[in-house]
Amino acid sequence: MGPTCLSCMERYYESDGGTCKVCYEEANETKDELKREIEELKAKVAFLRFWSPFDHHSRPNGPCFTDVVLVATSDDHSAEIAAPVPAHKALLVSRSPVFKAMLENEMEESLSGTIKIADVSYDALRSFVNYLYTAEVSCVDEQVACELLVLAExxxxxxxxxxxxxxxxxxxxxxxxxxxxxxxxxxxxxxISDAALSFITDNMDKLTKKEEYVELVEKDPRLVVEIYEAYLSKQVNTAAR
Known part of the structure; x- marks a missing residue:
């Protein structure tokens, strides 16, 4: 009697890598088929990719044909001196329902061709617009990641x-x-909430000493109540085991 095939669990005599010859050949065919599908998907993505205004390598001297700019602003308007971020209305409309509603109606942004984005840094805004074109995020620090999450929301x-x-x-x-x-x-x-809460409830003996905790008590006591409820629930579950 021969060994058992790891794939079909049948006994076999001719093998390769712990599988019978039939299963081995089928696996190779599946692998080749998946490779072809991946290459086809990559080709489709490359075809559908809307070139970014920041993609200077592919269009070093050519016009961008952008028809809208986004500007990072703050409450005191001091950030308006930052360079505007160019974009295409068609791209913004296709990527965000909020931009779609804004630009399809005769709102100020649609008429002026300028969209002011409040309380965001230029770097985060540029990274956000670039993501809308490429679905890629270059290396960012935690602060920019927070700003990007706010924009994404x-x-x-x-x-x-x-x-x-x-x-x-x-x-x-x-x-x-x-x-x-x-x-x-x-x-x-x-x-993020669940992950952060896990850290907090594991360190409750140090919680009240944190400056951020004191600020949270003043600004949003509801969240403090939720923290203690989660901690008590965790203690009950632990005791019941």
Whole structure:
């Protein structure tokens, strides 16, 4: 009797890598087929990709044909001196339902060709617009990632928000947990909220000593109540085991 094939669980005599000859050949055919499908998808993505105004390598001297600019602003308008970020209305409309509503109607932004984005840095705004074109985010620090998440939430760009959530969760620690918990509630991020809450409830003996905790008590006591409710629930579950 021969060994058992790891794929079909049948006995075999001719084999390769722990599988019978039939299963091995079928696996190779499937692998080749998946490779072809991946290459086809890459070709479609390349064809559908809307070239970015920042893509100077592909269009070093050619016109961008942009028809709208986005400008980073602040409450005191001091940031309006930052360089405008060029874009195409058609692209913004196709990527964000908020931009779609804004630009399809005779709102100020549609008529003037200028969209003012409040309380965001130029770097974050540029990264945000570039993502709308390429679905790619260059290396960003935590501050820019937070700004991008805010923009993604405001303009309903779900894929970007998910990316930022994962990045920020990977940067979570005890020191930034309270601030991250508050931030997550403000911008509807359950992923960050749950991860931050886990850090907090694991360190409750140190919580009241944190400056961020004192600020949270003053600004949003509701979240403090939720923290203690989560901690008590965790204690009950632990005791019941």
């Amino acid at each position: 405001k303009y309903q760009v779900k894929h970007l928000k998910a990316y930022c959530e994962k990045l920020l969760v990977s940067k979570l620690n005890w020191d930034n947990s309270v601030m991250s918990y508050s931030f997550a509630h403000q911008y509807n991020s359950k992923l």
